[in-house]
Amino acid sequence: MEPLKDIRVLCVTVYLAGPFCGMNLARMGAEVIKVEIPGKGDPVRGNGPFAGPKGTNIRRQTDDDISTRFLKRTQGVKSVTIDLKNPKGKQMFLDLAKESDVVLENLAPGSLRRIGLGYDEVAKVNPGIVYCSISGYGQTGPYKDKPAHDPQIQGMSGLMDINGEAGGPPIKVGFYIGDLVTPMFACYSILAALREKERTGQGQYLDVSMMDTLVSMMFMENLEETIADGQPLRTGNISRSGPTGVYQTKNGDLSLTVTSDDQWERLSRALEAPNLLADPRFCDYAARTVNVEDAREEIQRLIAEFTLDDALQRLEEFDVPCAPVRTAEQVMEDQHFWDRGSLLPMLHA
Template structure:
């Protein structure tokens, strides 16, 4: 059985992470994704490293499996005409060029919907296609700062800290995939495509979730609180005898059980700690008491005891521990694929688990232009025309 999106054709003019992550999700689900780059390969991540495996960038490998690759020089009219030809038969076109670029090339939505009214057209930019910042380039790091994410990440001592991965890019890719799937579903009823205007800034602001809600309701600007939770206590990292663990107590019953396991039941009856509201007000004092009690056992010993009593807790794993975790292995979150240059490559698996239309790893992350002849022949170009395009450096 094919994938859930089998039969959906995606023309992917994106690079780096947000767009490629989106199209990899679609490709994992069975869509035919054609990755379009400039001749020689213009996705910057092909050169980002180390690490490389036999000259192939680990960064590029992480977001480009299950796709085909063609190279097209969009600075030429012949190259842009190739895109128009492919767009006639595509279900989806996605790009992350700066606002105005596609209009300049007559590859914008209004131009392409004339030749394909059913086209779902997704634009990913830093700030969206409206508003005073629409022409500014967007970078995950800068958006993390501007959106407020960095202002709430880290501690008062550390100062603002960015998230350890390009989370805004990844979330934008997810939102884009959801939007594309929604537009495809709606097209089944209306018969019409539509344009999707995705913004890294919008995504980052939406990801503020309860922290934004706290501010909008109270008017109080949140401060950096490290690993603590702004609304729940104890809900943080704590030092045991040999290292740190996470304790995430969500209600008064769990707190009372925690106190029992720690051998200090009366702590749960103290007026300063009996309710979550009181614990939030007296967080610093409670943290000192808990860490004193935790010093008599190792983190692993405490986690075993807490788990027996259904107290939410967990370790802080390093990357090697993550990929040695039997749960990660059981859920097939590491997959292997043969690559013609890199050899046997390990990749992070898909978190999407469908019972019938399962996600499959059918294509390695493609080399630049690997499928030029295949894709163009399917689009109606002759071998002679393809040879001429190559000779003229159009592909």
């Protein structure tokens, strides 16, 4: 399916957040045209590893080598070089924008506006344009001019404060969560704006911030109550309440979710531990929350008697949510993704 096959997107995007948004629109069938700086292009073009005639290497081996990071972020995207500071280049951009449905950019706030290519200027030649700006802190507010990449946003948003072991230091999430989730917010905002344009004929400006995205996601949890109650925010691999968490078997770790009374009952049967049901400390969710450390100790004591495969087999037999904690290498080798078509070989031409 290509629901956006009649949509043209004009991009001025660099690094990860903007290109990932554009690539996802291309995956939905949009024609995505990426504008790059003459002589330099997207800075990611210079970041290894590089793939080419001599294989994949951390440094370029030939002039034909291309950054695999760039390839991953531009699948299905067309590229064009335009000097946007040159009057002819500026007019070329406006001509393209006039024939486009979406303009997408993630430069420093105000960069395109300062050279006469902001929303107001583009809307003059195309009133129906959907113009989306992705940035670290947004186009307004006291932080708007601060330089920001994903690590800074993870720190400023408070995400690092709730990530890590109890009593330990704040920890960054192990991938660029702000750079990857924010573009998804931008994508569905663009889709909603295109739908509104169908109804009214009017375009609009979208200001999408990495900071707003991460904070809005974090506060889907009851952090206000947790803070007010003086409970720890940083709990590592365990839940803030209840015995959900990671447990160690004889030869590997597994992730286990036990929240409801029904799941607790099934867990006790899977581990052949009727005492878990009889113990008043664990009689219901509230009791298990109050006595959570005791509950975790009991579960760990029981699970430690099994190998990882045996524990998973028992838990799955009784429909207890569980999974092994795997390495990234194991995930890449998992046939599940190939069967579903989630992982596919890609040909760069």
